[in-house]
Amino acid sequence: DAGVIQSPRHEVTEMGQEVTLRCKPISGHDYLFWYRQTMMRGLELLIYFNNNVPIDDSGMPEDRFSAKMPNASFSTLKIQPSEPRDSAVYFCASSLDRWGTEAFFGQGTRLTVV
Amino acid sequence: TQLLEQSPQFLSIQEGENLTVYCNSSSVFSSLQWYRQEPGEGPVLLVTVVTGGEVKKLKRLTFQFGDARKDSSLHITAAQPGDTGLYLCAGEMEYGNKLVFGAGTILRVKS
Numbered sequence: 001d002a003g004v005i006q007s008p009r010h011e012v013t014e015m016g017q018e019v020t021l022r023c024k025p026i027s028g029h030d031y032l033f034w035y036r037q038t039m040m041r042g043l044e045l046l047i048y049f050n051n052n053v054p055i056d057d058s059g060m061p062e063d064r065f066s067a068k069m070p071n072a073s074f075s076t077l078k079i080q081p082s083e084p085r086d087s088a089v090y091f092c093a094s095s096l097d098r099w100g101t102e103a104f105f106g107q108g109t110r111l112t113v114v
Numbered sequence: 115t116q117l118l119e120q121s122p123q124f125l126s127i128q129e130g131e132n133l134t135v136y137c138n139s140s141s142v143f144s145s146l147q148w149y150r151q152e153p154g155e156g157p158v159l160l161v162t163v164v165t166g167g168e169v170k171k172l173k174r175l176t177f178q179f180g181d182a183r184k185d186s187s188l189h190i191t192a193a194q195p196g197d198t199g200l201y202l203c204a205g206e207m208e209y210g211n212k213l214v215f216g217a218g219t220i221l222r223v224k225s
Contacts (some may be wrong), residue, residue, distance in 0.1 A: 004156075042116070043202065043215040045156070057213075091156050103213075105156025 006092050006106035011114055018080040021109045023092030024073055031098055034067055034077050035091040037108070043091070049075065050098070082113045116142060118205055126222045128193050135219045137203035138185045144206045146179055146186045151200040151218070153171035160188075183208075193223045 005024040013019050015032070025032045034046040047057040052069045060067070069075040089110050095103040104111055119138045124223045127133055138147070145164045149157035161170050163179035163186060174197075176189040190197055203216045 016214065042217040044206075045213065093156070102159040102162070105158070106155055 004092055004094055004104050004106035006090075006109050009107065010110045011112070013082055013111070015083055015113055016081045017113075018078065019066075019082045019086075020112075021077040021090050021092075021111070023075045023077070023106060024092030025075070025092070026104055027073065029094035029096055029104075031095045032069060032074060032075050033093040033095075033103060034061060034075070035093065035105075036086045036088045037091060046077070048098075078109075082111075084113045087112050115186075116217055117207075117214045118203055120201075120203060120216035120219050122219060123217070123220075124220045126224065127193055129195060129223055131223075133190050133193060133221070135188045135190075135201055135221070136185070137187070137205075137216050139205065140184065141205070142183050142208045145206050146183075146206070147204045147213075148177055148186070148188055149202040149204065151202060152198075157200075157202055190221075193221075195223045195225045197221060198223050203204045 004026055007022045023083050030051050033048040035043050036046055037043045046059045047067045048055055049069045065079055067077045089108045091108045093103040093105040095101050117139055121136045145162055146209045147162045148160045150160055151157040161172055161177045163177055165202045166183045174191045178187050186203055199222050200218045202218045204213050206213050
C-alpha cells in the first residue's frame with residue numbers, strides 16, 4: 001500500500017479564493033482525520049470520519065471550512081473563502097481504530113494564502 | 115495553553131550524548147503516543163503506552179508513562195544524527211473522546 005496520499009503537496013492562493021485539499025486514506029482503514037499544523041498552535045484536529053460519516057467537527061475553525069468523504073477512498077477539505085490566517089500545513093491521517101491504534105499520516109499539503 | 119506541555123521546546127546536542135524529553139499534563143490519559151516528524155513529512159508513530167508506570171524500549175529509545183497517566187518521558191541513549199526531528203506526544207483523553215497533541219520538541223543531533 002502506498003500509504004495516505006494527499007494532494008496537492010503545495011498550494012499558493014490569493015485571499016478570497018476557494019481551496020480544495022484531497023486525501024486518499026489507506027485501504028481498509030475505517031477512520032480518517034484532518035489535522036492542521038502551525039508553529040503557533042501545533043497539530044490540531046479539525047474533523048474526523050468513521051466509515052465515511054463525520055463524527056466530530058468541533059475542531060473546524062469556521063463555517064469557511066468544510067469536509068466531505070463521499071466514499072471510503074476519498075476525502076476533501078475545502079476552504080471558501082480562504083484567508084491569510086489559514087496558511088498552514090494540513091495533514092490527513094487514517095487508522096483502523098479511533099485513537100488507541102496507529103494513525104498513518106500523509107505528507108501534508110502546505111497551504112499559503114497571500 | 116496546551117493541554118500537553120512538552121519540554122524542552124528545542125534541543126541541540128552532539129552525537130553520542132543522552133537526552134530526555136518530557137510530556138506533562140494535569141489531565142489523565144487513557145493512552146499516550148509518541149511520534150517523530152521529519153521536515154516535509156507527516157508524523158510517524160514510535161510507540162503507544164497504555165498502563166501507568168509502563169516502560170517500553172525501542173532500540174536506543176526508552177519511553178515511560180507516569181504512574182498516574184498524566185505524564186510521559188522519552189529518553190534517547192547515544193543520540194545519532196538520524197534522530198534529528200520533531201518529537202510529538204499525543205494523549206488519548208480519558209473523557210472527551212479526543213486525541214490531543216503537544217507542541218513538540220525539536221531535536222537536532224550534530225555529528
